[in-house]
Amino acid sequence: MDFFILIEFVVIGILLGGLYALIAAGLALILGVMKILNFAHGEFLMVAMFVTYYLQKLLGLDPYFSLIIGMPFMFIFGLAAYKVIINPVLLKGPVNQLLVTIGLSVFIQNLALTLFSSNLRSVEVPYQYATIIIGGVVIQTTRLVAFAVSVGITVLIYSMLRHTQFGLKIQATAQNRDAAALMGIDVDRVYMLSFAIGIVLVGIAGCLMTPFFDIFPEVGVHFGLTAFFVVILGGMENILGCLLAGLLLGVTESVSSLFMPGTTSHLMVFCVFIAVLLFRPEGLLGRRAIQ
């Protein structure tokens, strides 16, 4: 019996890990291309969740269907955020860039608290409690869908980066901004689109989460910190590394919550985080010497 519970927690962890990977993939893309650590990443997730919630509540749109409106919305939101906040600080050094996204994060989160209060909300759909049983393990269907779509999109983004012309432009810009500009790449456009795509990725994750996760203004804090962790564990700019690290973290968190009381599992996560930052800042898969 104990064994089955363990398997179930491992499965829950893997499913959650897929979402972590998708959220972190957006962060890694932004970090990789413009070397900016987007502190407001979790807040973009929260915005996407609220958009999904209100689309369902006001228009009766199914959360999955609302992606059709949610994705362009997040894309435009990302573009606007880039134009207004990120573009002016591109040449002002990493600390100012981080601080400006911290400002954005504080602003969005407290704006949401002011508009929506800190009540928990949830999207209600008929298939909310639907489950499927695979090999004796009960799995929530919505979580499985979220996992499958997340992993699919993460892999899609990875192959887009490697095989399309736009992906190569992104890679070139990430490697050397000035050289890329000299080769005729419109660096500003690449930055803008990468940022917006990163925000769309986290938006998709937010949308997929709504059927099984409460929606509240501080929801992004945990996921934002987790995304940092995944990105650093996965080796900063490496999207496949994110996938691996996301799964690893999901399983660790889920299984350790089985054995450890209260929030001690979070304590473990942060201790590992510090250890990785100190001893292997290039990530588990990464190469040496990334500053």
Next chain:
Amino acid sequence: MSMRRRNLLGLLLVVFLILPQLLPDYYIHIFILTFFFAYFAQCWSILADAGQISMGHSVFTGIGAYTSGLLFIHYGLSPWLGMLIGAALAVLVGLCIGYLCFRYGVRELFFILVTLAFSQVAVYLVVNVDALGGPNGISIPVAPGAWNFQLADKASYYYIIFLGLVAVMGLRHQINHRKLGHYFAAIREDEDAAQALGIHLMKYKLIATAVSAAVTALCGTFYIQYISFVEPESFLGPNMALLTVICVIVGGLGTLWGPTIGAAFLIPLGELMRIVLHGRFPALPLMTNGLVLMLVIIFMPHGLTMLADRFRREKETESLS
């Protein structure tokens, strides 16, 4: 320092010393909060002067508050003494964190992340250990008396934190005008160049950390004695350290007056909003802080002190022509 400047500072000092005799209690409270954050921001700046941006300084206020608080609760030790023990402990912890970070060459963004993670670890540690008060925090039992750091009126707290602020600004001014300060500046401007010049990076970064941690811990004790209660999530978590950092950036990073001016702008603004809104929309002051932080970084990266400099320069050019 010019004669006029000295006169102005003297006048300010006298005004602030008389002020609590004239104001009602609530306004004194706003001044105390403002001085507290100005003090905290100045302490944080000592480390920032050496180029290290920390997001985990609430660990040090936390150590100060919890050490003196727990020693008073369990052993009846005067917080005045507990304060010093807290400061010593904070130095020890600061040196450990600093050694780990500097030993492995953690810089800029990574230093910010590591310190942020340490403040999260502190929260989870306190929440999970009952001896440290658990999630509910600790509160100081009532025992009025100057030796117990429980003072009769707000004005006394006002004078303590005001003199603390003056002292810590004096300390920063002294450091920055001595050899130590020049070493700090060299490290801040370019670590590799500083090392090439023969500056022992580890040594001077650790000195900055230790000094900053010690003075920060002192205001932790002040806070718990004044509010008579701390709660881990809000006090140890990154929020308070974040507000302090915002104060510094808004005032002007790397200037003597910046942290004080930033706190003098943001803290009363937040409190005034609270008065005007009558407790509705409690998140609005923080939202404003986020907005101000973005605006300052985008439009005046040197903070509010830049305005004063520009004003002075315009005046000088006027008098020249």
